[in-house]
Amino acid sequence: MMPKISRCFLLLIVSVFVVMQFFRPERNVEPTGAQNILPADMHASGEVQKILATSCFDCHSNHTNYPWYSNIQPVGWWLKTHITEGKEALNFSDFKNLGPIRRRSKLESVLKQIQQNKMPLPAYIKLHPESKMNNQQKKIISQWIKVVNK
Numbered sequence: 001m002m003p004k005i006s007r008c009f010l011l012l013i014v015s016v017f018v019v020m021q022f023f024r025p026e027r028n029v030e031p032t033g034a035q036n037i038l039p040a041d042m043h044a045s046g047e048v049q050k051i052l053a054t055s056c057f058d059c060h061s062n063h064t065n066y067p068w069y070s071n072i073q074p075v076g077w078w079l080k081t082h083i084t085e086g087k088e089a090l091n092f093s094d095f096k097n098l099g100p101i102r103r104r105s106k107l108e109s110v111l112k113q114i115q116q117n118k119m120p121l122p123a124y125i126k127l128h129p130e131s132k133m134n135n136q137q138k139k140i141i142s143q144w145i146k147v148v149n150k
């Protein structure tokens, strides 16, 4: 038999967890899905789009592909923080509204983050191993950025 005090404590913890589930963060999703995030005049090949979709769009676009565990709080809140901060720093869905100078500087910072292996975030790579970029993928993205930023 558990002592009464620890039973009360356990009940409290469970109740807090249950109540948390009612506070769901707003979702970052577009009705159109992750289609055509980059505007046509950026000439991103299917390959480029696929790499960015796999490694970056979840936190840097208006459409996140949510994993099942995002439905469990506080995990959903934690993901929401990454998405909000990520989109503040860089939102690929905004490129259509950006002029050439802003685009250029955003893409330069993308290049830097990729070359220094800072992105995707390490915690994200742990949960999505396929998002880690290999040298070939980095090369494809760098070459694309060089052409766009010419």
Ligand code: HEC
Binding pocket: 052, 055, 056, 057, 058, 059, 060, 081, 082, 083, 085, 086, 089, 090, 106, 109, 110, 113, 114, 119, 120, 121, 124, 133
């Ligand atoms: C799990 C979410 C997540 C993923 C996936 C992710 N990022 Fe980020 N990114 C962030 C967050 C959060 C920030 C802002 C805080 C920071 O710099 O750590 C950020 C910041 C950035 C910045 C701005 C850095 C600066 O110093 O101004 C760039 C550029 C960037 N990310 C590029 C990328 C690229 C390119 C990918 C894909 C290869 C990617 N990110 C994948 C969450 C993410």
